[in-house]
Amino acid sequence: MSDTDLEQELRRSPHFRGLPADLIGALAQIARWVEFKAGEVVFNAGEPARAFYFVAQGGVKVYRLSPDGREQVLHHLGPGRSFAEAAVLTMPSFPAHAVATESGTRLVEIAGAPFRELFERDRRLAAVMLSSLCMWLAGLADRVEELSVTSAAARLGHYLLRLPTRSEAGVLVIELPMAKKELAAHLAITPETLSRVLRRWQDAGVVQSSGRRLEVLDERLLVAIADRDEGDSGRT
Amino acid sequence: MSDTDLEQELRRSPHFRGLPADLIGALAQIARWVEFKAGEVVFNAGEPARAFYFVAQGGVKVYRLSPDGREQVLHHLGPGRSFAEAAVLTMPSFPAHAVATESGTRLVEIAGAPFRELFERDRRLAAVMLSSLCMWLAGLADRVEELSVTSAAARLGHYLLRLPTRSEAGVLVIELPMAKKELAAHLAITPETLSRVLRRWQDAGVVQSSGRRLEVLDERLLVAIADRDEGDSGRT
DNA sequence: CGGTGCGTTGACATTTCTCAACTGTTGTGG
DNA sequence: CCACAACAGTTGAGAAATGTCAACGCACCG
Numbered sequence: 460m461s462d463t464d465l466e467q468e469l470r471r472s473p474h475f476r477g478l479p480a481d482l483i484g485a486l487a488q489i490a491r492w493v494e495f496k497a498g499e500v501v502f503n504a505g506e507p508a509r510a511f512y513f514v515a516q517g518g519v520k521v522y523r524l525s526p527d528g529r530e531q532v533l534h535h536l537g538p539g540r541s542f543a544e545a546a547v548l549t550m551p552s553f554p555a556h557a558v559a560t561e562s563g564t565r566l567v568e569i570a571g572a573p574f575r576e577l578f579e580r581d582r583r584l585a586a587v588m589l590s591s592l593c594m595w596l597a598g599l600a601d602r603v604e605e606l607s608v609t610s611a612a613a614r615l616g617h618y619l620l621r622l623p624t625r626s627e628a629g630v631l632v633i634e635l636p637m638a639k640k641e642l643a644a645h646l647a648i649t650p651e652t653l654s655r656v657l658r659r660w661q662d663a664g665v666v667q668s669s670g671r672r673l674e675v676l677d678e679r680l681l682v683a684i685a686d687r688d689e690g691d692s693g694r695t
Numbered sequence: 696m697s698d699t700d701l702e703q704e705l706r707r708s709p710h711f712r713g714l715p716a717d718l719i720g721a722l723a724q725i726a727r728w729v730e731f732k733a734g735e736v737v738f739n740a741g742e743p744a745r746a747f748y749f750v751a752q753g754g755v756k757v758y759r760l761s762p763d764g765r766e767q768v769l770h771h772l773g774p775g776r777s778f779a780e781a782a783v784l785t786m787p788s789f790p791a792h793a794v795a796t797e798s799g800t801r802l803v804e805i806a807g808a809p810f811r812e813l814f815e816r817d818r819r820l821a822a823v824m825l826s827s828l829c830m831w832l833a834g835l836a837d838r839v840e841e842l843s844v845t846s847a848a849a850r851l852g853h854y855l856l857r858l859p860t861r862s863e864a865g866v867l868v869i870e871l872p873m874a875k876k877e878l879a880a881h882l883a884i885t886p887e888t889l890s891r892v893l894r895r896w897q898d899a900g901v902v903q904s905s906g907r908r909l910e911v912l913d914e915r916l917l918v919a920i921a922d923r924d925e926g927d928s929g930r931t
Numbered sequence: 932c933g934g935t936g937c938g939t940t941g942a943c944a945t946t947t948c949t950c951a952a953c954t955g956t957t958g959t960g961g
Numbered sequence: 962c963c964a965c966a967a968c969a970g971t972t973g974a975g976a977a978a979t980g981t982c983a984a985c986g987c988a989c990c991g
Contacts, residue, residue, distance in 0.1 A: 473832065479787075480740035517751070527862050534833060541753045541835070549713075583973060585814070585821035590781035592828045596709065597778070599771060599835040606842035609948080611979070627762050640937065647843045654939055753967080847947070876969060888947060890971055 463520070465490055468567050468690070472513055472541060473595035478587050485581075490574040490650075493566050493580075495559035501566070504556050510568045511543040512557075517564025521557045547571040611648045612656050616685030618646060619673065631675035638671075701726055702801050705840050708749055711904030721817075725809040729802050731795035736899035737802070740792050746804045747779040748793075753800025757793045771796070772835060783807040814858075847884045848892050854882060855909065867911035870927070874907075896920075 460636075466487045469475050475483065495501060501512065501519060512519070514536050521534045521542055533555055536542055546553050547569075578584055595686050601621075622633050635642060643653040660666045665681055667674040675681055702723045705711045708857060711722065731737060739747065750772050757770040757778055769791055772778055782789050783805075812827070814820050836856075844850050854874075858869050871878060879889040896902045901917055903910040911917055 544829040548826040590784040593780040
């Protein structure tokens with residue numbers, strides 16, 4: 460809840476990643492924590508677009524109401540997501556409604572008018588935001604492609620081959636950036652399946668695994684596995 | 696290959712979607728088509744960041760070379776993807792290499808210096824680009840969450856519930872925005888599985904399907920199916 | 932020492948894919 | 962207008978992959 464928290468939360472977002480400290484500070488000045496209980500309204504469609512938001516905890520539902528009163532859910536947002544930036548940047552008023560879906564929902568609210576002002580005054584802000592968003596976008600697009608690959612082994616292979624590697628005595632070594640449990644979740648498979656795939660590879664002499672350390676013994680085979688059944692390597 | 700093609704290609708990108716016509720025109724002025732054969736170099740790391748690119752046809756591989764000469768693939772890009780925007784916006788030189796992976800690879804090249812100039816002169820450009828990217832980001836993030844849901848039925852349910860609906864004689868009607876075959880690909884399942892899921896739902900009285908038209912007979916049940924096994928509704 | 936949680940392994944249930952055949956629709960050329 | 966091809970969609974049967982549940986080893990930590 461402190462200002463330090465606020466700055467850290469901002470720095471974690473895809474929008475402001477890599478922003479120089481002074482700009483993060485300036486942003487923190489116009490940001491604040493807001494909290495909601497389940498069902499409480501964050502904003503309603505038609506209201507002036509006075510701010511945009513990052514979800515730190517809890518959940519938010521963004522929806523429209525169709526002419527006949529039906530609720531049209533546009534997004535269900537959890538921690539790490541943001542919303543209403545587009546409205547703040549280019550629209551006079553919010554085009555949709557937003558309500559918290561859980562009690563204890565905590566958001567970072569960035570006031571719109573000061574943000575627009577900052578945005579126009581400091582050219583760095585726009586450039587860094589754009590570049591950061593582009594990189595984030597590329598990462599997500601890669602992830603979608605990855606998840607579209609149906610086979611668990613191919614997904615894992617793909618993922619591993621993109622990780623930074625180092626050479627130790629001529630052997631390719633990969634250090635996993637997260638616990639296997641989390642990695643499994645990232646690839647949308649179960650830890651058991653992950654474990655079994657690695658086992659199979661080890662038995663086949665493709666890799667050697669111990670803890671988070673992986674030695675790639677037969678890179679060509681690994682590449683073949685990763686490429687075997689890519690989905691339609693189509694557009695994002 | 697004509698200028699009209701160029702403008703249409705630009706308009707299709709997540710970056711420039713929704714840009715006013717005059718700005719699209721200005722961009723087209725500083726953009727041009729470039730073609731590559733398989734293996735041809737688009738740019739090398741260390742060169743001044745003179746342009747960024749959209750892939751229209753073919754494929755491009757972006758990679759780094761590690762100190763020991765190993766090739767570290769960062770991205771494999773297909774039609775619809777873009778690259779090197781971040782470099783052009785915030786770096787003096789390209790941080791990675793890029794080569795075409797297929798013959799007949801066609802890219803739109805946007806010259807860096809004029810773009811930066813345009814970007815600083817016209818504030819709308821920055822605002823619209825950011826807002827467009829944010830929306831695109833939200834869509835991709837949703838997609839990742841969707842694909843992380845393991846069950847085919849849940850994925851389809853999720854997807855359908857976010858589609859625009861209309862009411863006809865009190866019944867909820869959904870019009871599929873693409874052929875079932877494409878929809879299946881979008882959800883990373885086979886057309887057969889899609890067909891079977893719909894059949895099961897129809898037998899259970901949840902929906903009524905005919906061609907691209909879907910009548911939702913029991914919305915609560917559909918919601919239950921979609922929510923049954925969401926993955927860890929975690930962060931993106 | 933126990934406890935807690937990750938990672939592994941096994942047996943089994945379930946889902947999904949694959950392959951193949953068949954139906955219906957659409958568009959084309961005669 | 963019909964015959965035909967081409968292709969989306971459906972259905973069935975069997976195979977393969979993956980998830981589920983349960984048990985166990987192992988490391989880490991109080």
